[in-house]
Amino acid sequence: GSREQVTGIDDLPVRDELRGKSPYGAPQLDVPVRLNTNENPYPLPEALVERIAERVREAARNLNRYPDRDVVELRTELAKYLTKTGNHRVGVENVWAANGSNEVIQQLLQTFGGPGRTAIGFEPSYSMHALIARGTGTGWISGPRHEDFTIDLAAAQRWIAENKPDVVFITTPNNPTGNAVPPETVLALYEAAQTAKPSMVIVDEAYIEFSHGDSLLPLLEGRPNLVVSRTMSKAFGAAGLRLGYLAAHPAVVDAVQLVRLPYHLSAVTQATALAALEHTDTLLGYVEQLKGERDRLVGELRAIGYEVVESDANFVQFGRFEGEGGSHAAWQKILDRGVLVRDNGIPGWLRVSAGTPKENDAFLDAVRELLGFVG
Numbered sequence: 211g212s213r214e215q216v217t218g219i220d221d222l223p224v225r226d227e228l229r230g231k232s233p234y235g236a237p238q239l240d241v242p243v244r245l246n247t248n249e250n251p252y253p254l255p256e257a258l259v260e261r262i263a264e265r266v267r268e269a270a271r272n273l274n275r276y277p278d279r280d281v282v283e284l285r286t287e288l289a290k291y292l293t294k295t296g297n298h299r300v301g302v303e304n305v306w307a308a309n310g311s312n313e314v315i316q317q318l319l320q321t322f323g324g325p326g327r328t329a330i331g332f333e334p335s336y337s338m339h340a341l342i343a344r345g346t347g348t349g350w351i352s353g354p355r356h357e358d359f360t361i362d363l364a365a366a367q368r369w370i371a372e373n374k375p376d377v378v379f380i381t382t383p384n385n386p387t388g389n390a391v392p393p394e395t396v397l398a399l400y401e402a403a404q405t406a407k408p409s410m411v412i413v414d415e416a417y418i419e420f421s422h423g424d425s426l427l428p429l430l431e432g433r434p435n436l437v438v439s440r441t442m443s444k445a446f447g448a449a450g451l452r453l454g455y456l457a458a459h460p461a462v463v464d465a466v467q468l469v470r471l472p473y474h475l476s477a478v479t480q481a482t483a484l485a486a487l488e489h490t491d492t493l494l495g496y497v498e499q500l501k502g503e504r505d506r507l508v509g510e511l512r513a514i515g516y517e518v519v520e521s522d523a524n525f526v527q528f529g530r531f532e533g534e535g536g537s538h539a540a541w542q543k544i545l546d547r548g549v550l551v552r553d554n555g556i557p558g559w560l561r562v563s564a565g566t567p568k569e570n571d572a573f574l575d576a577v578r579e580l581l582g583f584v585g
């Protein structure tokens with residue numbers, strides 16, 4: 211037959227559910243103060259940079275070989291870190307690692323979701339959950355929250371009972387709103403999910419190290435359908451590393467290996483992550499500083515006159531921006547002052563990541579002017 215010239219995505223035989231869509235990602239703008247992607251503002255300490263170089267040099271000598279497919283040494287160290295910080299004994303058999311928690315979540319949906327299956331999340335929440343669902347052919351159900359962004363437990367239980375999803379996402383602390391989910395709520399949702407199906411419950415703890423409260427790792431005891439997902443992108447200040455991991459029953463670790471690509475975690479990634487874990491104490495020291503800055507942001511934003519959602523993460527959701535253009539106009543005005551924050555498309559609200567004290571001051575100056583509090 212006749213061959214037309216291909217000019218764009220829609221001329222290709224892409225899957226129907228991808229038509230007309232755009233790739234996920236916040237604008238990467240080159241401005242003085244970037245507080246839009248919940249990164250850790252502190253570069254890695256020089257001693258760690260040296261250690262990474264050392265371990266990567268060693269790994270380089272073996273790059274002619276495939277890396278450890280089962281990632282045993284790194285999973286062992288991650289298990290030790292979780293055991294030390296999580297009030298729960300975690301062994302290597304409970305841990306799995308991949309390229310960012312995004313890949314962990316993708317592997318979980320490839321394993322427990324997929325065509326003919328559905329996942330539910332309570333929105334607004336981390337929008338990649340829905341996008342990874344789409345990418346894996348998993349149906350998506352957008353569950354409810356209260357006006358104050360806490361999970362509406364009664365409604366959530368009803369939705370789970372009625373929709374019988376195969377996977378339930380709970381993000382705690384939640385992104386972009388910052389609030390943590392009480393353990394009782396997680397337990398009640400787990401029970402609802404087991405009664406309805408039973409289904410897998412994924413607790414996304416990407417920001418847990420910044421929380422006032424504890425990790426939900428102890429809930430793993432006796433709950434084989436529960437998964438806790440973690441990342442080195444935030445607390446370890448290593449977003450560029452791409453290392454996410456999960457803790458769960460050993461059967462879950464076995465199951466995700468059915469879909470993981472062989473040698474998915476490069477030898478360079480494994481070496482770098484191991485070096486970073488050697489410096490856990492230093493890196494968690496930065497977390498303490500950031501928690502202080504986060505609490506300062508909450509306090510000062512409230513003092514200026516903004517509404518702020520209680521935050522257990524390294525970012526703060528603030529508002530409300532009513533009227534003409536609402537939050538997007540405010541986002542632009544803050545950007546005009548050299549500060550990039552995040553507009554997650556939640557009407558009336560913006561999100562700011564906790565930066566260094568200087569960056570946070572620049573942000574606070576910008577939002578003070580915005581409200582006309584500066585003469």
Ligand code: PMP
Nearest residue numbers: 310311312336385416441443454
């Ligand atoms: N979960 C949540 C809630 C997040 O906010 C993020 C990063 N924005 C991730 C997972 C993914 O992080 P990564 O892939 O870098 O581990």
